[in-house]
Amino acid sequence: xxxxxxxxFLRGALLVLFLVLPLxxxxxxxxxYYDGHAGPYHLLVTIRPPAVIPGVAEIQIRDLSKNVxxxxxxxxxxxxxxxxxxxxxxxxxRNAGDPQSFTGSLWIMARxxxxxxxxxxxxxGRAEMEVxxxxxxxxxxxxxxxxxxxxxxxxxxxxxxxxGIVGAANREADLAPGExxxxxxxxxxxxxxxxxxxxxxxxxxxxxxxxxxEARADAKLAYKLPRLQAALEGGNRLxxxxxxxxxxxxxxxxxxxxxxxxxxxxxxxxxxxxxxxLFLVRTPDMRSFWHLHPEQKGDGQFxxxxxxxxxxxxxxxxxxxHHTGFPETQVGEIELPAIAGAAVSxxxxxxADLAESDKVSPLSDGHRMIWExxxxxLNxxxLNxxxxxxxxxxxxxxxxxxATDLEPxxxxxxxxxxxxxxxxxxxxxxxxxSVSMAAAALANGEMAGVDMSAMHHGNMPSEVSFPWGFPxxxxxxxxVQVRRAGKVETGVFAAKVSQ
Amino acid sequence: xxxFPVDRSPSNKPIPWYIWASVLAAACIVSGLYWDISWHExxxxxxxxxPAHLLIQFGAVLAGVxxxxxxxxxxxxxNTAAQSISVRVLGFRGPLGAFIxxxxxAAMISSAPFDNWWHEAYGLDVKIISPPHSLLxxxxxxxxxxxxxxxxxxxxxxxxxxxxxxxxxxxxTGGFVVVQDMMFKLEYxxxxxxxxxxxxxAVSIWxxxxxxxxxxxxxxxxxxxxxxxxxxxxxxxxIWIFPLFAAEPKLGPVxxxxxxxxxxxxxxxxxxxALALDLISPRIQQWEEWQQAAxxxxxxxxxxxxxxxxxxxxxxxxxxxxxxxxTQEFAYFLPSTVASVRNVFFQLEATSIHFWRNVxxxxxxxxxxxxxxIAWGDWMRKVKR
Numbered sequence: 021x022x023x024x025x026x027x028x029f030l031r032g033a034l035l036v037l038f039l040v041l042p043l044x045x046x047x048x049x050x051x052x053y054y055d056g057h058a059g060p061y062h063l064l065v066t067i068r069p070p071a072v073i074p075g076v077a078e079i080q081i082r083d084l085s086k087n088v089x090x091x092x093x094x095x096x097x098x099x100x101x102x103x104x105x106x107x108x109x110x111x112x113x114r115n116a117g118d119p120q121s122f123t124g125s126l127w128i129m130a131r132x133x134x135x136x137x138x139x140x141x142x143x144x145g146r147a148e149m150e151v152x153x154x155x156x157x158x159x160x161x162x163x164x165x166x167x168x169x170x171x172x173x174x175x176x177x178x179x180x181x182x183x184g185i186v187g188a189a190n191r192e193a194d195l196a197p198g199e200x201x202x203x204x205x206x207x208x209x210x211x212x213x214x215x216x217x218x219x220x221x222x223x224x225x226x227x228x229x230x231x232x233x234e235a236r237a238d239a240k241l242a243y244k245l246p247r248l249q250a251a252l253e254g255g256n257r258l259x260x261x262x263x264x265x266x267x268x269x270x271x272x273x274x275x276x277x278x279x280x281x282x283x284x285x286x287x288x289x290x291x292x293x294x295x296x297x298l299f300l301v302r303t304p305d306m307r308s309f310w311h312l313h314p315e316q317k318g319d320g321q322f323x324x325x326x327x328x329x330x331x332x333x334x335x336x337x338x339x340x341x342h343h344t345g346f347p348e349t350q351v352g353e354i355e356l357p358a359i360a361g362a363a364v365s366x367x368x369x370x371x372a373d374l375a376e377s378d379k380v381s382p383l384s385d386g387h388r389m390i391w392e393x394x395x396x397x398l399n400x401x402x403l404n405x406x407x408x409x410x411x412x413x414x415x416x417x418x419x420x421x422x423a424t425d426l427e428p429x430x431x432x433x434x435x436x437x438x439x440x441x442x443x444x445x446x447x448x449x450x451x452x453x454s455v456s457m458a459a460a461a462l463a464n465g466e467m468a469g470v471d472m473s474a475m476h477h478g479n480m481p482s483e484v485s486f487p488w489g490f491p492x493x494x495x496x497x498x499x500v501q502v503r504r505a506g507k508v509e510t511g512v513f514a515a516k517v518s519q
Numbered sequence: 520x521x522x523f524p525v526d527r528s529p530s531n532k533p534i535p536w537y538i539w540a541s542v543l544a545a546a547c548i549v550s551g552l553y554w555d556i557s558w559h560e561x562x563x564x565x566x567x568x569x570p571a572h573l574l575i576q577f578g579a580v581l582a583g584v585x586x587x588x589x590x591x592x593x594x595x596x597x598n599t600a601a602q603s604i605s606v607r608v609l610g611f612r613g614p615l616g617a618f619i620x621x622x623x624x625a626a627m628i629s630s631a632p633f634d635n636w637w638h639e640a641y642g643l644d645v646k647i648i649s650p651p652h653s654l655l656x657x658x659x660x661x662x663x664x665x666x667x668x669x670x671x672x673x674x675x676x677x678x679x680x681x682x683x684x685x686x687x688x689x690x691x692t693g694g695f696v697v698v699q700d701m702m703f704k705l706e707y708x709x710x711x712x713x714x715x716x717x718x719x720x721a722v723s724i725w726x727x728x729x730x731x732x733x734x735x736x737x738x739x740x741x742x743x744x745x746x747x748x749x750x751x752x753x754x755x756x757x758i759w760i761f762p763l764f765a766a767e768p769k770l771g772p773v774x775x776x777x778x779x780x781x782x783x784x785x786x787x788x789x790x791x792x793a794l795a796l797d798l799i800s801p802r803i804q805q806w807e808e809w810q811q812a813a814x815x816x817x818x819x820x821x822x823x824x825x826x827x828x829x830x831x832x833x834x835x836x837x838x839x840x841x842x843x844x845x846t847q848e849f850a851y852f853l854p855s856t857v858a859s860v861r862n863v864f865f866q867l868e869a870t871s872i873h874f875w876r877n878v879x880x881x882x883x884x885x886x887x888x889x890x891x892x893i894a895w896g897d898w899m900r901k902v903k904r
Binding site: 096235 | 563564600603604606607608609615618619621622625626628629632633636638639640641642649650653668672676767768769770771772773774851854898901902903904
């Protein structure tokens with residue numbers, strides 16, 4: 021979207037800024053939602069990163085265990101020397117009208133992988149947890165017309181004043197009291213007005229060029245959505261080449277070796293057991309949905325033999341995590357013929373013909389998945405953008421009894437994909453929230469890429485929930501995946517977010 | 520002298536309140552700037568409402584108040600005496616200095632919404648030198664120079680004791696202009712650059728203009744020494760007083776353990792080249808202006824090199840790491856690998872050709888600055904309105 025024109029002189033040379041959808045590990049969904057435990061304290065943390073870096077992140081913390089006395093928050097780099105050199109923490113303020121809610125703001129000073137340390141104090145002692153945040157500049161806001169007009173008027177006043185002062189200095193500043201300026205001085209006055217005007221115009225043009233230069237330099241630092249290249253080979257092998265458009269622009273230090281946050285495609289770490297999670301969604305009907313795990317064949321090169329995917333135009337979303345814990349979602353598109361592939365196996369999953377529902381999504385063997393939209397706190401009864409919501413889904417058998425045969429799927433009780441129907445918003449969310457589990461492990465001092473299958477053992481509850489918030493209005497599909505009796509099941513729901 | 524003075528004689532007239540206000544405005548702005556830089560080096564995080572910003576804003580508002588009073592009072596009042604010593608700008612009447620101060624205040628106020636938008640669009644102070652900050656700096660300079668010209672107008676009409684008292688105020692305000700100029704050059708006047716020619720180039724640009732211009736306008740023999748002495752005392756007091764106040768960083772990464780406000784560096788020894796200029800000034804006054812500028816520029820650069828180069832060596836030594844010279848004071852964001860923390864010089868010029876090119880440029884800059892200062896000072900000496 022082109023920013024409305026404000027003034028030629030303030031904009032200087034042509035300055036075109038684009039408003040783009042904010043990007044992050046997900047697509048169009050920069051906010052972080054994290055459901056975690058700081059020792060005995062159960063917290064739901066929402067982090068709204070700034071649109072530009074350096075900037076101020078807004079933090080909201082919900083005390084779910086209802087026994088928190090005080091919360092302090094602190095931003096830290098995920099890796100590198102800065103990770104251990106913290107400034108003093110800030111107290112999150114308890115909301116007077118809602119004592120379970122705390123808010124605060126933190127300054128994020130550089131692009132890259134960060135974490136917010138949450139220090140909790142309460143009757144059960146002190147405890148801490150860390151929430152990963154990807155800090156990126158995503159957008160250059162345009163200037164509102166009102167502000168533009170105010171600045172133009174002030175600028176004109178300053179320009180006229182400067183010219184007038186130069187003229188007065190030449191005409192009468194050195195005259196004796198009461199002495200009238202001579203014709204020679206009047207002539208000098210007029211000349212100085214002309215030269216003053218030329219000087220001001222040249223200054224403004226140069227200033228405008230400078231502004232444009234700064235805007236261009238800033239645009240280079242804005243995060244660019246990586247677009248992978250996808251190609252079908254031999255009728256059923258999908259080859260992917262990852263993109264790295266932010267590599268050079270993100271050089272923050274003289275030596276690239278010193279820059280811990282430099283983005284590379286050969287530094288990926290596994291996120292619950294896989295280097296890459298690939299989602300294929302057929303558009304526009306969104307009825308064919310696949311969650312696959314291609315294997316790495318080289319730096320940034322991945323490949324997989326596709327299962328029996330029906331023909332159509334597919335959007336591709338590839339989730340990866342860099343060694344710094346910085347997550348990215350690469351996007352792509354491909355036209356696929358009907359693939360004569362085998363059935364899915366292992367952690368791969370997918371359904372060729374899904375039918376979305378508002379509330380009840382049929383699974384295999386007569387089972388059903390129910391979106392409990394009205395249950396509990398932070399329920400999803402009304403769907404508003406920018407609001408933390410607990411999305412709860414229950415699996416029941418053909419007789420309406422809660423399912424007892426759910427199993428962990430890649431270490432998780434479930435996986436959810438939130439996707440706007442135009443494909444411009446995509447988020448892969450877990451019961452712990454929108455953060456990458458590899459980044460969460462790194463942030464909390466655990467070994468990166470730890471096998472998360474150890475997370476869940478034994479009987480799984482029939483309900484799975486995901487904290488997340490719609491970033492924008494629009495029509496969404498929610499794909500919810502759970503493993504039941506050794507088989508991955510996918511439910512799909514439609515959601516309309518109107519405000 | 521009349522025993523029944525209806526009006527006080529010019530020499531006994533008190534200094535008008537707006538003159539004091541203009542000096543106070545310059546003082547607030549310059550002190551606020553110093554405080555703000557120290558705040559950024561110590562605490563890091565700032566808002567529109569930090570005390571340092573409030574002090575700067577108070578200076579801008581004060582400038583707006585006295586200059587508006589002077590301009591509106593002269594334009595719409597019936598004081599013909601005031602009108603006879605005014606200039607006309609855009610239909611308004613008032614002293615020239617008041618118009619310059621008013622312009623400075625307006626520029627500073629205009630920069631605020633511009634800067635706020637800049638932060639939202641491009642990030643919080645990604646670069647210190649940005650278009651809105653430049654507008655702010657222009658406004659700040661205009662208030663300081665406007666104060667100088669306002670006082671000059673008064674001084675050039677005054678006689679006797681009042682003239683002398685006003686001259687002291689001009690030198691005081693000139694001192695603030697020098698402090699301001701040296702703060703704008705901080706990046707190039709760090710002690711790690713004292714053995715690089717760029718340091719001497721940075722000091723030689725503009726500063727000789729300020730010294731020569733105000734010295735000529737004030738018509739006092741030791742004006743340059745007084746103004747640079749003012750700067751020296753200001754910086755010395757700051758490096759001794761600021762660390763008395765407890766503070767800690769609020770932005771990370773924190774590379775230096777800091778428990779108190781970090782001051783800026785020990786004053787640059789510009790008082791010595793200024794003293795040299797004061798000493799030679801009466802001897803070269805009869806020369807042609809370009810000749811004066813050439814010899815004064817040469818002396819300025821030569822004396823600066825002669826005193827600052829060896830003093831730079833001393834500042835790198837353990838003997839300077841104490842409360843008096845304060846070379847152990849570092850901003851929280853400086854890693855232990857940087858030259859200043861390691862107490863070593865940074866050679867900005869890679870080759871001797873680069874070095875000598877910058878030496879020559881320093882000389883050229885000093886000569887041009889002094890030549891411009893001569894013209895500027897001669898004009899300011901005549902300002903009466």
